[in-house]
Amino acid sequence: xxxxFKFFVKNNTRNLSFLTLMSLLLFSCFEDKKTEYASxxxxxxxxxxxxxxxxPPFVPTPIGKRKAKxxxxxxxxxxxxxxxxxxVRYVYWTFGGSVPGSFIRTRVGDEIEFHLQNHPxxxxxxxxxxxxxxGPGGGAESSFVAPGHEKxxxxxxxxxxxxxxxxxTAPVGMHIANGMYGLILVEPEGGLPIVDKxxxxxxxxxxxxxxxxxxxxxxxxxxxxxxEKADYVVFNGKVGALTGDGAxxxxxxxxxxxxxGNGGPGLVSSFHVIGEIFDKxxxxxxxxxxxxxxxxxxxxxxxxxVEFKVDVPGTFILVDHSIFRAFNKGALGMLKVEGEKxxxxxxGELMDNIYLPEGPGIQSMxxxxxxxxxxxxxxxxxxxxxxGKQIYGQTCIACHQAEGQGIPNAFPPxxxxxxxxxxVDRAIDIVLHGKTGEITVNGQKYNSVMTRQSLSAExxxxxxxxxxxxxxxxxxxxxxxxxxxxKSKK
Amino acid sequence: xxxxxFRLTLVFIAMQMFSYGQSEGMVHIKGARYIPLYGRDSTxxxxxxxxxxxxxxxxxxxxxxxxxYPKWQKSKVKGLFADANYLRNWKSDLxxxxxxxPKSPVTYVSWFAAKAYCECQGxxxxxxDEWEYAAMADENTKDARIKKSYNEQILAWYEASRxxxxxxxxxxxxxxxxxxxxxxVWEWTSDFNSVLLSGESRKDNDKDNNLFCGSAALxxxxxxxxxxxxxxxxxxxxxxxxxxxxxxFRCAKDIDxxx
Numbered sequence: 224x225x226x227x228f229k230f231f232v233k234n235n236t237r238n239l240s241f242l243t244l245m246s247l248l249l250f251s252c253f254e255d256k257k258t259e260y261a262s263x264x265x266x267x268x269x270x271x272x273x274x275x276x277x278x279p280p281f282v283p284t285p286i287g288k289r290k291a292k293x294x295x296x297x298x299x300x301x302x303x304x305x306x307x308x309x310x311v312r313y314v315y316w317t318f319g320g321s322v323p324g325s326f327i328r329t330r331v332g333d334e335i336e337f338h339l340q341n342h343p344x345x346x347x348x349x350x351x352x353x354x355x356x357x358g359p360g361g362g363a364e365s366s367f368v369a370p371g372h373e374k375x376x377x378x379x380x381x382x383x384x385x386x387x388x389x390x391x392t393a394p395v396g397m398h399i400a401n402g403m404y405g406l407i408l409v410e411p412e413g414g415l416p417i418v419d420k421x422x423x424x425x426x427x428x429x430x431x432x433x434x435x436x437x438x439x440x441x442x443x444x445x446x447x448x449x450x451e452k453a454d455y456v457v458f459n460g461k462v463g464a465l466t467g468d469g470a471x472x473x474x475x476x477x478x479x480x481x482x483x484g485n486g487g488p489g490l491v492s493s494f495h496v497i498g499e500i501f502d503k504x505x506x507x508x509x510x511x512x513x514x515x516x517x518x519x520x521x522x523x524x525x526x527x528x529v530e531f532k533v534d535v536p537g538t539f540i541l542v543d544h545s546i547f548r549a550f551n552k553g554a555l556g557m558l559k560v561e562g563e564k565x566x567x568x569x570x571g572e573l574m575d576n577i578y579l580p581e582g583p584g585i586q587s588m589x590x591x592x593x594x595x596x597x598x599x600x601x602x603x604x605x606x607x608x609x610x611g612k613q614i615y616g617q618t619c620i621a622c623h624q625a626e627g628q629g630i631p632n633a634f635p636p637x638x639x640x641x642x643x644x645x646x647v648d649r650a651i652d653i654v655l656h657g658k659t660g661e662i663t664v665n666g667q668k669y670n671s672v673m674t675r676q677s678l679s680a681e682x683x684x685x686x687x688x689x690x691x692x693x694x695x696x697x698x699x700x701x702x703x704x705x706x707x708x709x710k711s712k713k
Numbered sequence: 714x715x716x717x718x719f720r721l722t723l724v725f726i727a728m729q730m731f732s733y734g735q736s737e738g739m740v741h742i743k744g745a746r747y748i749p750l751y752g753r754d755s756t757x758x759x760x761x762x763x764x765x766x767x768x769x770x771x772x773x774x775x776x777x778x779x780x781x782y783p784k785w786q787k788s789k790v791k792g793l794f795a796d797a798n799y800l801r802n803w804k805s806d807l808x809x810x811x812x813x814x815p816k817s818p819v820t821y822v823s824w825f826a827a828k829a830y831c832e833c834q835g836x837x838x839x840x841x842d843e844w845e846y847a848a849m850a851d852e853n854t855k856d857a858r859i860k861k862s863y864n865e866q867i868l869a870w871y872e873a874s875r876x877x878x879x880x881x882x883x884x885x886x887x888x889x890x891x892x893x894x895x896x897x898v899w900e901w902t903s904d905f906n907s908v909l910l911s912g913e914s915r916k917d918n919d920k921d922n923n924l925f926c927g928s929a930a931l932x933x934x935x936x937x938x939x940x941x942x943x944x945x946x947x948x949x950x951x952x953x954x955x956x957x958x959x960x961x962f963r964c965a966k967d968i969d970x971x972x
Binding site for chain 1: 798864865868869871872874875899939942943945946947949950951952955956957958959
């Protein structure tokens with residue numbers, strides 16, 4: 224496709240912002256020297272420069288107003304073992320040692336000399352297909368490189384936008400599934416408008432031989448990949464990469480720009496940030512800007528640039544709104560915003576009333592005292608386990624997960640949990656009354672909220688017996704009487 | 714009478730010994746027709762009976778070779794026949810580094826070097842079709858490619874690191890009595906570049922198409938055989954003078970019809 228570009232090259236002496244520059248050009252600034260190029264192909268380059276590459280979630284310095292250059296990109300391919308979630312190892316194939324691979328930042332007209340280096344310890348040949356390349360295979364054809372070798376090819380970036388790159392060596396799906404993808408940003412002449420915070424987020428789906436959470440080194444499962452039945456759907460290569468210490472940060476009043484990609488290989492992302500509305504979305508990473516967007520679709524092998532101003536403090540959760548992927552497969556990240564509250568925009572909880580359609584009157588919420596005891600109490604340990612498992616599946620599983628593994632940095636594990644096993648009455652109390660504030664479980668700090676559970680004493684006894692007798696816990700059997708004792712202490 | 718028979722027997726035994734000596738460490742592989750993942754021409758390939766080394770060539774074997782044939786020593790080899798990585802794990806012309814195990818497969822050898830080694834033993838490199846044929850067997854079947862366990866084992870190797878440092882013969886032998894076709898290193902074949910690089914007489918693809926994106930799927934006979942895909946992709950990425958850490962070889966031999 225041919226696109227006619229209009230490019231303006233300003234005198235270097237001027238030091239105005241892009242917007243001012245544009246408006247000057249549009250309205251008044253006819254005395255300035257300007258050069259127009261019929262196409263991006265004709266933009267001249269001067270000087271060489273080594274490209275700054277960054278690992279996620281960081282991005283290189285904005286290009287600003289720099290002129291087109293010969294940009295040297297050196298990308299090393301590494302096959303290495305990492306942790307996809309607590310206790311689960313996976314052999315990643317990476318561009319630059321991270322999943323997603325190093326972020327490349329260029330501008331229209333740059334001439335890129337790309338060095339693809341395949342580490343001698345690697346077993347496999349690889350190549351790179353950059354969607355920003357105009358040419359056969361997006362560079363794949365010229366970059367097919369054996370272990371211990373380096374291939375060099377060059378291309379001129381013609382179209383601005385945010386593009387995916389990935390490995391395209393057979394079996395292609397497997398190379399992508401193992402983490403071989405990343406983003407290359409091509410900024411327009413003059414650069415993107417400057418914002419306060421920029422981050423790099425990329426979704427990917429992973430297929431392992433064992434089910435989600437199954438421990439040990441998990442090999443790639445090709446049948447699941449062909450069936451597109453992912454065990455993990457994650458941001459930045461692993462569960463919890465963007466939570467806890469890895470959370471993105473911003474201050475109230477700042478504008479945040481996320482470069483969001485989706486490596487796939489199989490799934491399309493419904494990218495959403497809980498509690499925010501995107502002020503601007505560069506749809507599919509291109510020129511089209513949509514405003515006031517709740518959720519944006521990011522195809523596999525595609526990207527989007529989203530921007531929003533954060534007005535209130537709090538934790539905003541990044542999710543794939545195909546929501547089981549977020550809460551059960553790992554597609555969950557956090558943006559922590561610090562600063563002054565703004566009650567005008569968000570009040571927080573004001574009141575907790577009971578709503579009775581049939582009559583007036585405000586009452587308090589029912590406590591567990593009013594929860595009806597089961598008509599059929601468990602008669603044996605086996606029944607306690609059976610009933611307990613059922614309750615676990617209805618009540619606890621969403622946060623603490625199927626194998627009690629929890630979600631790193633968000634919800635503490637129940638499996639082999641030192642905190643749980645240390646004090647049974649305390650655990651009963653938490654189920655009865657909820658828990659807020661920082662706790663340390665198996666050496667990890669957690670700071671979230673567990674709500675009070677509306678369960679009967681017998682139900683609590685059953686579910687806790689189930690938890691204590693599963694996943695390597697201390698095999699305590701909790702009786703309804705013990706639950707009642709804890710309850711009456713309060 | 715008796716002595717004559719005895720003499721004949723002796724001669725017979727001597728001949729037997731002689732012929733065994735010729736193919737020491739080799740196993741007989743009975744040929745057949747089969748369909749490889751990629752073929753050069755039509756889909757069915759015929760492999761004739763041949764002999765194949767039971768083990769890959771080791772560091773110790775290769776040391777003997779370079780002692781005898783100095784032109785293949787690290788400092789003497791011509792760049793045309795082996796790139797700068799040739800015997801990179803050797804500290805001198807006749808000694809590998811102390812960290813190397815004599816019983817590990819020799820690697821960092823070029824195709825030219827591997828070919829010369831085999832020829833000096835009166836052997837040759839196996840063809841890709843022969844290699845693939847021998848390698849599709851598991852411990853008890855000739856063609857185990859449809860077995861899930863077979864593919865999983867091979868894939869597990871592709872994910873294991875530093876397997877080139879292991880000793881030969883640690884993996885179970887296959888149906889034919891061959892060890893380590895999978896699990897240690899990649900191996901050179903005489904026509905390693907015939908599928909992806911020359912692409913001659915392949916109907917659906919020209920040579921470029923094989924190297925990227927969806928085209929790898931065209932012309933393949935079994936899309937689930939990811940392990941084989943990786944081997945063919947690997948072969949397609951190398952050149953005859955490359956010397957690579959995870960690439961070794963073993964030799965093959967025709968069956969002498971006069972025997």
